[in-house]
Amino acid sequence: MGRISFSCLFPASWHFSLPSQILPRLLLPSFRQLLFIGLLLFLLGALYLFLVTGKLPGSWITKENNFHRHIARVTDMDRTDASNPDLNYGLVVDCGSSGSRVYVYCWPSHNGNPHELLDIRQMRDQNRKSVIMKIKPGISKLAQTPEKASDYIYPLLSFAAEHIPKNKHIETPLYILCTAGMRILPESQQEAILEDLRTDIPVHFNFLFSDSHVEVISGKQEGVYAWIGINFVLGKFDHARNDGEAVVEVNVPGSDQQERLVRKRTAGVLDMGGVSTQIAFEVPKTVSFASPEQEEVAKNLLAEFNLGCDAHRTDHVYRVYVSTFLGFGGNAARQKYEQSLVKSTTTRNKLFGQRIGETADSPLLDPCLPTDLQDQIGTHEQKLHVLGTGDFDQCRHVLQPFLNRTNETQTSLSGIFQPAIDYSNSQFYGFSEFYYCTEDVLRMGGDYNASKYAQAAKSYCATQWKTLRECFDSGLYASHADLHRLQYQCFKSAWMYEVLHSGFSFPPDYKNLKTAFLVYDKEVQWTLGAILFRTRFLPLRDIQQESLKGVHSHWRHSFSVVNNLYLLLVCFFIVVLSIILYVLRLRRIHRRSAQRCSPSSVPWLEDGLGSPTLPINL
Template sequence: MGRISFSCLFPAAWHFSLPSQILSRLLLPPFRQLFIVGLLFFLLGTVYLLLVTGKLPANWITKENHFHRHMARVTDVDATDASNPDLNYGLVVDCGSSGSRIYVYCWPSHNGNPRELLDIRQMRDQNRKSVVMKIKPGISKMAQTPEKASDYIYPLLSFAAEHIPKNKHIETPLYILCTAGMRILPESQQEAILEDLRTDIPVHFNFLFSDSHVEVISGKQEGVYAWIGINFVLGKFNHAHNDAVVEVNVPGSDQQEALVRKRTAGVLDMGGVSTQIAFEVPKTVSFTSPQQEEVAKNLLAEFNLGCDAHQTDHVYRVYVSTFLGFGGNAARQRYEERLIENTTTRNKLLGQHVGETAESPLPDPCLPADLQDQIGTPEQKLHVLGTGDFDQCRHRLQGFLKLTNETQTSLSGVFKPPIDYNNSQFYGFSEFYYCMEDVLRMGGDYNTSKYAQAAKSYCATQWKTLKERFDSGLYASHADLHRLQYQCFKSAWMYEVLHSGFSFPTDYKNLKTVFLVYDKEVQWTLGAILFRTRFLPLRDIQQESLKGVHSHWRHSFSFVNNHYLFLVCFFIVLLSIILYMLRLRRIHRRAAQHCSPSSVPWLEEGLGSPTLPINL
């Protein structure tokens, strides 16, 4: 078959196929520029629309958004760069019963997303140590000399002032929050101490400080702050990844459908004196009586942790309850007092002398086997001998929980909302961790059967054997003799508080006992500053919006305008195509006028064409 020549349609110098020739003909000024401009607008409009609607792949998002998704959290241990002008600071003084401690926090400017919280972390010095200072005694010791309260706290504020750049002092919020030690003082003495701080601190320091920044907080507030701090460190307030979700009926909201977001963690904390529980209540609670509803108001805290009051992403309903006398040491003291009382009464009724001498000790199932101990006061003491029976100890301790038959109650008959144990997670601190780790060496994920078996084995071990293990250094840096003596009791007490008091199922798998969260101790002060600075991001967002369209052009258009831009780009490309079609039609007409009629049969027959003159 001969070669087809199109020299009648196009110049002889064009040695391309028909599509290439037509395209080359079309891409001549001014249509080439129009095509390129239209195509460019179309591509930009498409990319822009996809970016706004969030349809681009994760690796296409801007560097700024990529940073938002992978924010550095408070686990950072690098020294704080105090020369960074974009770094902000905040101070919280924890005025406890035994002493006061100041924490210095810092955070970068807010990223501009109103649904995200400030990235607050503890400030660290050049040695990467947390900037913290503690003094003794507690501020409540100033009750008789309230005019010296500001002198008492002066060293803490001076310490913080040395670490924070001077030009940042005026915008650094200072909060002085007093806890248990101040709560037991009469209100008049509390107010006298607080008034001295309000009056004198602004004279010596120019931190951002107002009258409302110093107060005596309730146990409920302290519990909420602890819950906030732990969940913040765990990343539970980052709702971008819903690997573990829960449906939430947002408090105070009229929306019908439940909000689906990341599941938060509950907190169990058992100290020496008290035990505390705090967890989110995702669904609306129903009450069995008006009295129960009234009690619940004092135990449920509803708050918005976000900076925008109209957004529901960070609206939480948290149950917090503190049980005085239910800590490990306080429970043991109550137990011993009951033993002495019951034994003394029985001895008098029956004419016995059980426990009065070491030769006739009172059996105690809550002490290791064969451990001899004396309890009570010198005036009324009792000799006891451990029998190491874990199950019998548990049975005895159930009466100290003060449970009732009412529904939705826990220790001492206090109201407790139902917990969805199948979709929950809890972290246990203090005694919940010590009971599992210091001696049994099984801290971490809690398994009821393994824990009970380990505790039962420990209780049944002869005290002589336990003492030999201790002397050989087996429990070095983990436990002392006091822990060894009362490990059996505290193991049983923790078990009963968890399963009988708080009604956790024995097959519950989502309790983790810890001392540190991400290798660091989490204080309630972190939650306090997160809550009290929650509106500061609005300032950063407003400042960011003033920087102009060139630096943050994506935020300067509304969603409707984004669609308008796309439509404009689309019509520009459509107009370009129409113009090209018209141009193509003119080209065909012009070619038909210059072609010879005799060439048509050759084209139809597929024969080689003769050499034809080119008529321009």
């Protein structure tokens, strides 16, 4: 009789053999086949779970497992993928005094965290250029023909419409915001222009546009928007703090209990243009006033707003001081200074019978021009010849009266209220003239050091104009400054220094001012802050939708993963149990066969003879 040995599959203690005629009764696959099938089932189950959850078995039950949809971040410099259905768009038209620009912004769906703002970026075309278009002149030139306002704005909106997917137009907010040029017009002329835009734009374009989306904004609003835009780019609204990062304790405005919280320190903004100068910074503490009159003035200079999407949350509530000083820009200050020189010199000449400045042979000495620079100031009727003496310290001294400072506490230029600044825990960025004065000629842009800046400016002012002109002609300043900058660098250096230290009261040893033209290699416009502020409630829609999806999705995925895991474990245990039962059955069969095949009943076993032929019918 043939025998099947299982010694190759089991330990020695399990060794047994089975007559071959018993095997057909089992009607079962071999042990190796069963083991192979079990292992195959286990591996297939593991692969299935990996494909469903995206995680290997070791991480199925870890706390990192979550099922929120991953949203790709829109980077600053990459071209915008307009085919991405998750992208949203927004438009801001800046109607300035000299022209109008349209800015196209985009952002992915909100990530569902109510503590975070929309991730808004400028849209970039296939060449990675910002989607911006400018036209001239300013819209205020249509004061006498307001019915042409929509025709004037049409090219800008057509340009933007070409870059935004058509199916997104209906949900793309459009804001048309007018600034300085429109502010100086009578209110009736302003309203006529705005009304033409409100009426005609919805006829030609399908953007999300309402009457409140077009307006003339105040200088205060423009300053707040600029402050928001810069701090957003700097990441100051992301409250997840890193070790060593500067923080500030804030008394939350509007809270009856004056709730206190600690968050990232925001950056203040200094901006000096040709005509005006502006300062904006967060006021973290409750402000006290020297008088009721000062408190009334402060109401027009302090802006309190919630930048977050939820009005009940206070982590994005800010109190910002914004003040704009007309006539305190670099060019306007020079003009006032020259007018003062002409007036005082003319009066003195009449009183004392002098002829100072009337000819080039008897020039008026001007400490605010480079040494030996000859210039003419005044009008044709009252023109004076001046000669630079290049004395930076004297220039600073003669400019101080033009700051219109007063002796009142908490005041700055022209006696305007200014809250106290915690200079030991603050940071400011200086733009426009603050940057040009430090960088174009002196090459000191970036971290500002008052003493080094003053020394460099003093040295420049004292340099002979002939030497400066030779440097200019040789191309030394070609990439940074023009001839006009060289002529008035001495004056503007002194004016910037006095505005900063005497006007705004920054101490000479202040170390946290950075002068800049770009923030993170890009020009930051106030329009970015405007769309951030005006779309601040849009995340609520995404958060609510995400919450509804999240409950559904979390239950579905959790149910799927948990049950698939249990199913896999059950399959595994069934396979193991089947193997054990199979082995036990084999052992029982072996014992029974051994009893039937004892020496008394099977004589050939005693002889050790094998029988090659077993009867088929038992």
